[in-house]
Amino acid sequence: MTRVGREVRVRGYPAGPVTTGDFEVVEVEVPGPAPGEVLVRNTWTSVDPGLRLRLRPDAPAGYFVAFPLGEPMDGVMAVGEVVESCAEGFAVGDTVTHAKGWREYAVVDPAEVQLGGIGTLTRVELEGAEASWFLGPLGGMGLTAYAGLHVVDALRGGETVWVSAAAGAVGSLAVQIARLSGNRVIASAGSDDKVAWLQESLGVEAFNYRDGLDDRLGALAPHGVDVCFDSVGGDHLEAALDHLGRNGRVAMCGSISDYESEPKGPRNLFLAVSKDLTLRGFRGSSNLHLMPEMRQLIAGWLATGELVHRETVFTGLESAPHALAEMIAGRTIGKTLVSIG
Incomplete structure (x- = not known):
């Protein structure tokens, strides 16, 4: 079955404040997963200040690379659901995190290390947690x-x-x-x-x-x-x-x-x-070894209500550029997210 999905691409690097005109939303055919890959339908995608550093011809030395113009924006965190799997350890219906956000569908190789390891395809158990929390307090x-x-x-x-x-x-x-x-x-x-x-x-x-x-x-x-x-x-x-x-x-x-x-x-x-x-x-x-103890601690505080988590949510993939502009301008509170659906 041939799927069609939308993805956000960088049209031009902003010289000053980010605007929606710096991006375009395009429709693309989504291939099925090859052996060892999974196909994920993204439900949430992240909006982070660090994305602004990658909207330059050259990102800072030692940081993640600049987003290439006119290509998919790899290296943006997302949460989604596996809809096809050709990879051991991942089944249809699993909730996963990965680093191919700002698009509706993503073909992901779990062997590919993304964002220093934090964005490598990972299956997560919700167990009372909201999926979006894995882009915020549990991510x-x-x-x-x-x-x-x-x-x-x-x-x-x-x-x-x-x-x-x-x-x-x-x-x-x-x-x-x-x-x-x-x-x-x-x-x-x-x-x-x-x-x-x-x-x-x-x-x-x-x-x-x-x-x-x-x-x-x-x-x-x-x-x-x-x-x-x-x-x-x-x-x-x-x-x-x-x-x-x-x-x-x-x-x-x-x-x-x-x-x-x-x-x-x-x-x-x-x-x-x-x-x-x-x-x-x-x-x-650079501190992935702290992830298990952090998740255990914060999950406990979230469960008891001792820790408050607030989200500013924008709806629809097409709202991602506007969400980034609003966040950089200081007009959001807590974790800024895009709900894809």
Whole structure:
């Protein structure tokens, strides 16, 4: 049986903010799986800040490659259902995660390592969990949040942790993991609505960074912070260096302030020397060994309601480019997703 499916392709690399005109949705014939492959009907696909880094002629060194123009966008996480299988260990009806999202159907080889292993075809058991959670708290977002706190030794509790971009997919999880691990958490976000959600739903102290970084951090943490979980970079990293105490640590998982503009490094980098600070860059996919313990921990918190998960959902594959533009502009809360159907 010949299937026809739609997929999103990059039409041109944006010079500034992402627009829907940078993409096109095309219909393609979907081949059946070859021996060792499976055919997946995608039901959910992810929208992540890191996609913006791949919408350039050259992605940053050491990162995932740029999306080629006019071709399928490989390397985007998705959840789906197996509809045909020619691979051992995968049966029709299985729920799986993989890295061929932003399309309705995907032929996937389970032997192919994707996104450093985090996107390799994997069968998941729902067992009370929502399928979309495997793109959020039980997937790469949860791993990134957990790994970032782990690599700077912030899971032991008893410290003051500042989380930037705290209402986003990773930030909102880092806030809660840090708090549930016994830390005092200060959260920052870019709108009053987000701040209210952080305070009322996640139960942490929060402020709008547009009202000023230094003044608000100084008021909330007059004796400094111990750890900063930063995915913003730029002026946020500069503020972190100012407000970290001696032997403070920064977990750096992104620099979203630079994704659509010229990079602006911190002017006070010498404070890393004078304060004996640790600036630790990391990637979730480099910490796959933490996935089992992260999933067990977060699944338990989700089951008891101790951890709150919020999604901003866009409907229909054609909405994926708009979803990305809205997320990069800061107009979504929690995990941004596209429901394909």
